[in-house]
Amino acid sequence: MRILILKVQTIGDTLLITPLIKNLFHYFKQPKIDVVVNQGTSDMLTFNPNVNKIIVYTRETFRNTTKLQRIRGEYKFIKIIRSKKYDIVIDLDQGDRGAAIAMMSGAKIKIGSKSIKSKLVKNTYTHFLPERLKRHTVEINLDPLRILNIPIKSKKVEIYWSKKDEQIIDGRLSTVNRFVHMHPFSKGWFRELDSQTIAKIIDYCEQELNVKVAITAAPIKRELEKIDEILRLCQSSPINFSGKQNLNLKQTAALNKKAKLFIGVDTSIPHISAANNTPTLVFFGPTAPDTWGPWENDLERANYHRGGGVQINGKHRIISDTKNCMPCNNEGCDNSQVSNCLIGLDINIIQQNIKEMLA
Secondary structure (H helix, E strand, C coil), rough: EEEEEEECCHHHHHHHCCCHHHHHHHHCCCCCEEEECCCCCHHHHHCCCCCCEEEEEEEHHHHHHHEEEEEHHHHHHHHHHHHCCEEEEECCCCCCCHHHHHHHHHHCCCEEECCCCCCCCCCCCCCCCCCCCCHHHHHCHHHHHHCCCHHHCCCCCCHHHHHHHHHHHHHHCCCCCCCEEEEECCHHHCCCHHHHHHHHHHHHHHHHCCCCEEEEECHHHHHHHHHHHHHHCCCCCCEEEEEHCCCCCCHHHHHHHHHCCEEEEEEEEEHHHHCCCCCEEEEEECHHHHHHHCCCCCCCCCCCCCCEEEEEECCEEEECCCHHHHHHHHHHHCCCCCCCHHHCCCCCHHHHHHHHCCC
């Protein structure tokens, strides 16, 4: 049995398909499961024993070429897909490109969304996915199993890394026994807290609770500049894993596994943390916590809602405001890249939840 899964999205999206992959792997006899992912997201699936091959779709590369080069590149990609002779193609995205890949794959069973707009490919699928509704992404990703009447044996999200990554982290943490992992950044910076609040959280952990903080960031200018600003506002000295000390995604996952608590915003790292079963505290603003909150592997569920406040799901928690406009899915208030619902969070509530979770 040869299966192809299409998930050409973000890092977190890619990680959250691992329960689907595992269930497919254990249901069929020795299946070959390949996954098409976006450039920069394959670390979420490497070393996964249930994945046969990761195929990177270089969407950005195609976008920056001439029309003729793009056609040639797409043709070459489709030719590779057809040569694999897949039995099942599962398109977890909702775009025309995924539908076109599924259509030209030659697979007998093709599963995908009803929301395809292009008349050329809208009738591609043999089976249609149900409406996503207000459900967690892990549950949405398991819908292909329900369609095929495949029993769901596990809903655990899993991530893997190498021994070398582990050794690098052990070396960096040789003098630290107990620490909080903090990643206060997101690709969409309208999801972030202000630097002053982040500095207060760090100082509270280090000075009041006597727990070291290890802060991570992506190696991009904006995040590195904000790290510098946060550190200037801090009265304590957190461990700074950015700049010259920067960690890749696998090393960040290995670091997180050793933490007593993770604190961050709605991005990929909280999903990595939840996959590690590390207690995870996430601040939500414009985005939907019922869809993207940290998944609880031990309970195999997420029971968040959109009403705001403090919500507890097993060992994980989210904190959000209670404004009527949430979640708006805008890029900040009036698309300003600043979300008042995150800037105005009560530091006392944040500190109390950190104290409880560390206890």
